[in-house]
Amino acid sequence: MSVKIPNSIGELPNSEPRFIGTEVERIEDPHLVTGRTEFIDNMVMPGMLHCAILRSPHAHARIVSIDTSAAEALPGVVAVLTRDDVLRWANPMTTIPEGWAGHCLATERVRFVGEPVVAVAAKNRYVAEDALELITVEYETLEANTDARKAADGSAPVLFEEKGTNTIFERVFTWGEVDAAFAAADRVVTESYRWHRLGANPLETFGCISQWDPIENALTCWGSFQSQYHFGLGRAGVLGLPTNKIRIISQPHGGSFGGKGGFRGPDIAALLSRKTGGRPVKWIEDRMEYLAGGAGQAWDRHYDLSLALRGDGTITGLSVKLLDDLGASAEAWGAVSAAKPLAAFTGNYAIPVARYDLTIVATNKLPGSPYRGMGPPPQNWALEQTVDFAARELGMDPAEIRRRNYIPRDAFPYTIASGNEYDSGDYDAALDAVLEMSNYNDLRAEQERARAEGRLVGIGLVNTIEPGVFDWNAYAIVGQPGTGVPEGATIVVDPFGKITCKVGFSLEGQGQYTVAAQLLADWFKVGMEDVRVVALDSVAAPPHFGPGGSRLGVALTGAILGACQILTEKMLKVASGLLQTPLEACEFYDGVFRIKGMPEACVTLADIAGCMFAGSHLLPEDVDPNPEATYVWTAPGRTPADEEGRAKSYLTAANACHLVLVEVDAETGMVEIKGYWIADDCGTRLNPANVEGMTQGGVAQGVGAALLEEYVYDDDGQLLTSTFMDYLLPTIYEVPMTEKRALCTPSPFTPLGAKGAGEGSMHTTPAAVVCAINDAIAHLGVRALEMPAAPRRVWTLLQEAKS
Amino acid sequence: MADLRKIRVTVNGEEHEAEIEPRLTLVDFLRGELGLTGTHVGCEHGVCGACTILWNGRSVRSCIMLAVQADGSELKTIEGVSSDGSLHPIQKAFIEEHGLQCGFCTPGFVMSVSELLEHSPDPSDDEIKDYLGGQICRCTGYQTIFGAVKSAARKVREAGESGAAGEGTD
Numbered sequence: 001m002s003v004k005i006p007n008s009i010g011e012l013p014n015s016e017p018r019f020i021g022t023e024v025e026r027i028e029d030p031h032l033v034t035g036r037t038e039f040i041d042n043m044v045m046p047g048m049l050h051c052a053i054l055r056s057p058h059a060h061a062r063i064v065s066i067d068t069s070a071a072e073a074l075p076g077v078v079a080v081l082t083r084d085d086v087l088r089w090a091n092p093m094t095t096i097p098e099g100w101a102g103h104c105l106a107t108e109r110v111r112f113v114g115e116p117v118v119a120v121a122a123k124n125r126y127v128a129e130d131a132l133e134l135i136t137v138e139y140e141t142l143e144a145n146t147d148a149r150k151a152a153d154g155s156a157p158v159l160f161e162e163k164g165t166n167t168i169f170e171r172v173f174t175w176g177e178v179d180a181a182f183a184a185a186d187r188v189v190t191e192s193y194r195w196h197r198l199g200a201n202p203l204e205t206f207g208c209i210s211q212w213d214p215i216e217n218a219l220t221c222w223g224s225f226q227s228q229y230h231f232g233l234g235r236a237g238v239l240g241l242p243t244n245k246i247r248i249i250s251q252p253h254g255g256s257f258g259g260k261g262g263f264r265g266p267d268i269a270a271l272l273s274r275k276t277g278g279r280p281v282k283w284i285e286d287r288m289e290y291l292a293g294g295a296g297q298a299w300d301r302h303y304d305l306s307l308a309l310r311g312d313g314t315i316t317g318l319s320v321k322l323l324d325d326l327g328a329s330a331e332a333w334g335a336v337s338a339a340k341p342l343a344a345f346t347g348n349y350a351i352p353v354a355r356y357d358l359t360i361v362a363t364n365k366l367p368g369s370p371y372r373g374m375g376p377p378p379q380n381w382a383l384e385q386t387v388d389f390a391a392r393e394l395g396m397d398p399a400e401i402r403r404r405n406y407i408p409r410d411a412f413p414y415t416i417a418s419g420n421e422y423d424s425g426d427y428d429a430a431l432d433a434v435l436e437m438s439n440y441n442d443l444r445a446e447q448e449r450a451r452a453e454g455r456l457v458g459i460g461l462v463n464t465i466e467p468g469v470f471d472w473n474a475y476a477i478v479g480q481p482g483t484g485v486p487e488g489a490t491i492v493v494d495p496f497g498k499i500t501c502k503v504g505f506s507l508e509g510q511g512q513y514t515v516a517a518q519l520l521a522d523w524f525k526v527g528m529e530d531v532r533v534v535a536l537d538s539v540a541a542p543p544h545f546g547p548g549g550s551r552l553g554v555a556l557t558g559a560i561l562g563a564c565q566i567l568t569e570k571m572l573k574v575a576s577g578l579l580q581t582p583l584e585a586c587e588f589y590d591g592v593f594r595i596k597g598m599p600e601a602c603v604t605l606a607d608i609a610g611c612m613f614a615g616s617h618l619l620p621e622d623v624d625p626n627p628e629a630t631y632v633w634t635a636p637g638r639t640p641a642d643e644e645g646r647a648k649s650y651l652t653a654a655n656a657c658h659l660v661l662v663e664v665d666a667e668t669g670m671v672e673i674k675g676y677w678i679a680d681d682c683g684t685r686l687n688p689a690n691v692e693g694m695t696q697g698g699v700a701q702g703v704g705a706a707l708l709e710e711y712v713y714d715d716d717g718q719l720l721t722s723t724f725m726d727y728l729l730p731t732i733y734e735v736p737m738t739e740k741r742a743l744c745t746p747s748p749f750t751p752l753g754a755k756g757a758g759e760g761s762m763h764t765t766p767a768a769v770v771c772a773i774n775d776a777i778a779h780l781g782v783r784a785l786e787m788p789a790a791p792r793r794v795w796t797l798l799q800e801a802k803s
Numbered sequence: 804m805a806d807l808r809k810i811r812v813t814v815n816g817e818e819h820e821a822e823i824e825p826r827l828t829l830v831d832f833l834r835g836e837l838g839l840t841g842t843h844v845g846c847e848h849g850v851c852g853a854c855t856i857l858w859n860g861r862s863v864r865s866c867i868m869l870a871v872q873a874d875g876s877e878l879k880t881i882e883g884v885s886s887d888g889s890l891h892p893i894q895k896a897f898i899e900e901h902g903l904q905c906g907f908c909t910p911g912f913v914m915s916v917s918e919l920l921e922h923s924p925d926p927s928d929d930e931i932k933d934y935l936g937g938q939i940c941r942c943t944g945y946q947t948i949f950g951a952v953k954s955a956a957r958k959v960r961e962a963g964e965s966g967a968a969g970e971g972t973d
Contacts, residue, residue, distance in 0.1 A: 032906025033894040035841020035881035042840035203845045203907040254907025287846040509905030689901045696944035724850035732945040
């Protein structure tokens, strides 16, 4: 059966869709606002033990000896897990690129402050932490490697002796005649940038309960797992179990943003459970563990970025050199973040040729993890600053130079130099919208007046692409090849016409259960309250990946609409019999199966599901009594990456234009955001309120990135920002209220024309805020080139300007 | 292990007596001993506000209070805001205004807002910011939360004026 997924809401079998595409209240919310949602730390099991982890105080050291005898003797302690157990029972962690990590507990040496060394399972967390204090670990400290440049040039101590180098990955990708473009350029604009580590920090840290089954040698894990099936495959490899002996059950998450998980905790809990003979072991990461040892650090980057330009501002070439400090291993998927920029390498611009000189190194810091946007946000920041610097050199307005270089609206689908194809867009429309909303010319006049008064007011104008619906091929260059990311849904209709949708992911905050209910309510023309969405575990669910890479809204829509189509076609056969009318004269429309041209001659969903339940004599011979269908969607037309990493990777290219007005305090360097306007185009909006929430939430995290958030390590590799009093998250005082406008160029390739929309502002806001700061201080002859542009950095620049 | 201490607290109108370790935090007592898991733990060092509850009517961080400090006091948690499946106007407003995404921080926000509206039924924008300034939301970017508080204040006032404040608005 060929399944054709509708590309617009108008193609649904419903004359008056009421839900999809409109702002509806989320079905997730009543449980959340009453505190009834079952987050992992709420779960209690009979016989459950609590795990605490002893972590390395050193950035780099050899473990000489470990003495756990006093801890084992403490009443309430049931098991202590050491490197001996881990070497006996576990393999080294899986990594991207392969072969760059040790075990879940350090065995011979520790490589970052916070690395797990010993773990305890005890009757409660208090006793488990008491036990940690009774463990003696003797270390022989080694010189720490905390400077990526030294790691790259070979002058730093090597982390993995068998590798003989700290360079995890090194390659230059050249797309087109880049040297020729730079040689022929009227002007080359080059700048160097430093983006320091920051990270996801969802309000709920990571947590899990692992239970070993010593009879079957099988493992069950409950936890806030983002991609439970893939997580299970990895556990099989690390824990030496057959893949079908692992069952992962994803609980609702208190946020993720890519920064949930890490594999060590669940593996440690699993091995502790094994050591206790199969008691469930709960491990809840505390915030300081998250900050120092969780999945919360990303993007520690040194950029050199050059643009080749003609005198009229046309950009003819882009060269990006990135030195990416991945930290102490490749265990946490952070290297993928250096590959993803290929999906939108040249941003909104029709830059014909580009080069990516990429080096990824290991240092004695926490291994890098994904974070919202997954890599492009720092590159967008560097690119957009450079575009502004070029505009200033050429005497052009930031809007003018951008407009000159946009991919024209009639050029889509458009293949960028790095190989991805953008599906659709109208970048001029987004630019026009923010210029109009913000009264741009008035803002410029206001800026002039302020400057005359000695005040530092600046405007940042930035546009970016949000690649949506990720594909594995985008990450081929760092060793994660593959095409297609299957996402399935199963739709069941019961004999009373009620509908259940089964999926393979849990709540995370984006509202996908609501989208599922909207879709099903409109397909079957029922109320949203007639639809229930349930999560199945990694074994029971149809193939799934879950949220990630701004994909799930689109992928889930494809899966559900595909399943709906299969199910209604099957039911239509039953209807044809009941209506005693040939199949081709019957249709499913407006919630009933009916005779074409005679809408009153119809049977209902319940009628047909009822026949399947208890009326087999009424079923055609070729219809089994199963009122259920599954469809597994994956993005069409994905191509394997070529030797230069080029592929049709992310299916959709949403775009946004942000305009920010800031004032920099000339005395303190403090930046105040005084106005913020957004025009955002992510195709069809399945639930506009969800999209607005994603947009504004991304602004908040982008403001954090631009002004506040930074993991600071000292030269010895000690983390200096180990609490929320040092690692600063934006509050309502820092995050601006924004004025937003929704634009829509539907995707020609996706279910209902929707595009991925979960990360957009994180791509744009950091760049926009810092463009505004640089605009405010440009006349002083200094540039903000380091993130975050915290008061101490801006103040230092202002002092430089004075001297 | 230290000696156990006996405490007596009233939580959401129900009296509890317990023998606990002096080091037990209030949030662990509420979640672990009483099973009131709607109060969430976000940072355990008093910054994020996810664990906010009302202690004798005032908002406190239950992660940096010890349970023994609550001896003899009256506590209110998210479970006391609405217990029978109905929603308090503040909760309704958060849903209608999309003032949450993952919802992990939301119970803390609801408790903080309930304190605000108790003191200031028609809060100014600055007052709202003042009360929300100690609550971190990593998802929403606060704009819709701000809108939810405005809407909640209206709802609570209207309910008060019509004399039908409903369960939990006291």
